[in-house]
Structure formats: C-alpha cells, structure tokens
Amino acid sequence: MEDHIYRRHNLNQREKLRKKRKRRKIFFSSIGAILVLGAGGLFLRSTLLPKIQEVGDSFMKATLPEAGNPGETVKVEELPEVKEFTPKRPAEKIPAEKAAPEMKDLKRLKEGSNHSYEASAYAYDTADVKAWMRGKKAFEGEKNLAFLTFDDGPHKNTEKVLDVLKRRGVPGTFFLLGDNVDKNGTSELLQRYITEGHSIAVHSYSHDYSYLYPGRSARADRILEEYEKTRTSLRGHLGEGFDTHVFRFPGGSMSWKNMEEAQNTLLSQGVVDIDWNAMSGDSEPKNRRPETPEAMGKYAMKTFKDNGDRKVAVILMHDVQKATPEYLDHLIDEFEEAGFTFGILK
Ligand SMILES: [Zn+2]
The missing domain is CATH 3.20.20.370 (Glycoside hydrolase/deacetylase)
Known part of the structure; x- marks a missing residue:
C-alpha cells in the first residue's frame, strides 16, 4: 500500500513535472516567436517596405495616362544635351535712318x-x-x-x-x-x-x-x-x-x-x-x-x-x-x- 501510494505519489510528481516542462516549452516558444516576429517587422519597415513602395510608384508612373492622351503610356526618353546658341556672325548695326526713315529728325x-x-x-x-x-x-x-x-x-x-x-x-x-x-x-x-x-x-x-x-x-x-x-x-x-x-x-x-x-x-x-x-x-x-x-x-x-x-x-x-x-x-x-x-x- 505504501509502495502504491509512493508510486502514485511518484506518478503525480512526474505528471506535474511533465506538465511544467510543457508549459515552460510553450512559454519560451512564444517568447521566441514574438522576438522573431518583432525583428522581422523591424526589418520590413526599414528596408523592404520602401523598396516595395518604390517599385509600386514607378509602376504607377509608367502606366498612368498623361492628361489629354488617355491610355497612352509615357515614354521617357533621354533629351539631347542643349548647346549654347552662338550666331555665325555678329548682328549688324542698322543706322536709325535706314531702320525708320520717316522717323529721321529732319x-x-x-x-x-x-x-x-x-x-x-x-x-x-x-x-x-x-x-x-x-x-x-x-x-x-x-x-x-x-x-x-x-x-x-x-x-x-x-x-x-x-x-x-x-x-x-x-x-x-x-x-x-x-x-x-x-x-x-x-x-x-x-x-x-x-x-x-x-x-x-x-x-x-x-x-x-x-x-x-x-x-x-x-x-x-x-x-x-x-x-x-x-x-x-x-x-x-x-x-x-x-x-x-x-x-x-x-x-x-x-x-x-x-x-x-x-x-x-x-x-x-x-x-x-x-x-x-x-x-x-x-x-x-x-x-x-x-x-x-x-x-x-x-x-x-x-x-x-x-x-x-x-x-x-x-x-x-x-x-x-x-x-x-x-x-x-x-x-x-x-x-x-x-x-x-x-x-x-x-
Ligand atoms: Zn563784319
């Protein structure tokens, strides 16, 4: 009887111990999961999200129709370099008399x-x-x-x-x-x-x-x-x-x-x-x-x-x-x- 009691007691003890270990495992797993998710979130926010945003924006730009040209996609072309204009010869000075003879002060x-x-x-x-x-x-x-x-x-x-x-x-x-x-x-x-x-x-x-x-x-x-x-x-x-x-x-x-x-x-x-x-x-x-x-x-x-x-x-x-x-x-x-x-x- 004593042995039985002892075994039962032992069984109870072992059961308790097992449950305790299980609870501890769940607790630590949860903590780990929370930590993993938190870190993942931070990573997303700082690096991935802006990338996604960028890709999304350029996609929108490339497909949005221009005003007045519905449905047409805008081609972005590289413009040629603008060179400064230099006339081939300097402008001639036209005498006032030639420019407006009727205005000449007689x-x-x-x-x-x-x-x-x-x-x-x-x-x-x-x-x-x-x-x-x-x-x-x-x-x-x-x-x-x-x-x-x-x-x-x-x-x-x-x-x-x-x-x-x-x-x-x-x-x-x-x-x-x-x-x-x-x-x-x-x-x-x-x-x-x-x-x-x-x-x-x-x-x-x-x-x-x-x-x-x-x-x-x-x-x-x-x-x-x-x-x-x-x-x-x-x-x-x-x-x-x-x-x-x-x-x-x-x-x-x-x-x-x-x-x-x-x-x-x-x-x-x-x-x-x-x-x-x-x-x-x-x-x-x-x-x-x-x-x-x-x-x-x-x-x-x-x-x-x-x-x-x-x-x-x-x-x-x-x-x-x-x-x-x-x-x-x-x-x-x-x-x-x-x-x-x-x-x-x-
Ligand atoms: Zn005189």
Whole structure:
C-alpha cells in the first residue's frame, strides 16, 4: 500500500513535472516567436517596405495616362544635351535712318554741312549765288531769290533776330565770328541756328583789320588760320559733323588789296567767299543810315536795284545791331511783296 501510494505519489510528481516542462516549452516558444516576429517587422519597415513602395510608384508612373492622351503610356526618353546658341556672325548695326526713315529728325545737322536736312531744300551753292549776283551766270529760277545774311554774331541780340525769322518762317545765313562764338555762343543758341532752318558761315575769328589786312593788304595765311580756328569753335558746339564752306571777309573783299591770294587759299580748302549786293544800312555812318525801320526795309530794296537788279539778292545785315529785329519785318515784307523766295548759303 505504501509502495502504491509512493508510486502514485511518484506518478503525480512526474505528471506535474511533465506538465511544467510543457508549459515552460510553450512559454519560451512564444517568447521566441514574438522576438522573431518583432525583428522581422523591424526589418520590413526599414528596408523592404520602401523598396516595395518604390517599385509600386514607378509602376504607377509608367502606366498612368498623361492628361489629354488617355491610355497612352509615357515614354521617357533621354533629351539631347542643349548647346549654347552662338550666331555665325555678329548682328549688324542698322543706322536709325535706314531702320525708320520717316522717323529721321529732319531738323538736325546734315553731316558735313552747315545746315539741317530739312534746309537742304533751299540751300544754294555759294559759288552759284556769287555768279548770279554779279551777273556772271544767268539765274534760271522762276521766282527771284533773296538771301538774308547777318554778320558779326553771335550776340545778345541774336535771339531776337531768330524770333522774327521763326515767326515769319523765313531762313537766313549767319556769318559768325569765332571770337564771339567763344564769348557769347552757347550750344543751345548754335543748335537753334540749325534746327530753325538757317545756315552758319564764317566771318573770321577776330574781325581785326590790322591783323588780317596789315597795310590794307590781305594776309592769306592769317585769314585761313582764322577760318579754321572759327570752324573748330563751331565744332565744339555742333560736333565734328559740322562743316561750312562759306566765308565773308570783314569789311568786304572790295575794300582790300591782295585779295586773289586770300581767295585762292580759301578755295584750296573748298571755301568760297561772298560779299553782298543789297544792304539794310544798319551799320552805315549816321549821315547815310536810314532813320526808321520802314526806311531800312526800303533801303535794302533800293540798293539791290541800284546794284543791277539781277533776280538774286544777297542782303547785308548785322544781328549785333539793336535796330535789326525792329526793321527785319519791314525788309521781309519788301522782298516778299516783290515776289522773292528765301534761301540759305551752303
Ligand atoms: Zn563784319
């Protein structure tokens, strides 16, 4: 009985032990499984999942239809390398005149001349005018031609003369002194001669009789020197495009000896000198000077007729005289009423 009890006891003990071992096995297996699954999960999350995602994305991209092209798959092609564009030759600069001729400013200085593009229409060669004026060549124009010429400026009075000419729409030729250009000339004023349709000529630099005509005999070298010096001053205001081939001797060519040499020296530079065949009398001695503005206008016409009445009038005036802007209207009236048109010297 004791043995039986003992065996039974032993059996119970062994049974208990076996169950205990089984429980322990299950417990550790579970732990192991949990550990394996956990590690596996971590691995999936960190490496495999992104890979799957990537594959999925590229698959979607490759098969998704483009907007507007339903069902069409997009071919991804490698684009050729873009090379920088270099023109075969540099772009040509087109002058403003060619690009838009209608936009050309007709009031600006015509290159190589003493007047504007617009004034070319009524600019006459000085050599021709000189020949017509002296009756050495017949003037063929339908209407008589008048040249208003103003000596000795620029001067503070010049603007008033320009105002009258502008109001009347009549052009003139201004024989400037280099010394006065340097003293009284502003670029604004000099541009005004050009843009308002007049022309610019040279009347020496100094107007100094004793320097230019010592012993009343012309010094060709000094005259040329003063012409060039004055042109340089004018270019300082109007640019290198300015040039003038028109000259008037101070006192007039008829007043001095040895004029041929001086005239030929100027001619060798393409410069023509010109006097006048009519005058307003604004610089005549008091006893000969007309007393009223009206009389000065009439005097100009009278002197023109006295000098041969040859259809072409070159009228001597001085814009440095206070009377000039006062009589100028009357003088223009005289010549307009007689059927003259007005030109400039080039
Ligand atoms: Zn003078």
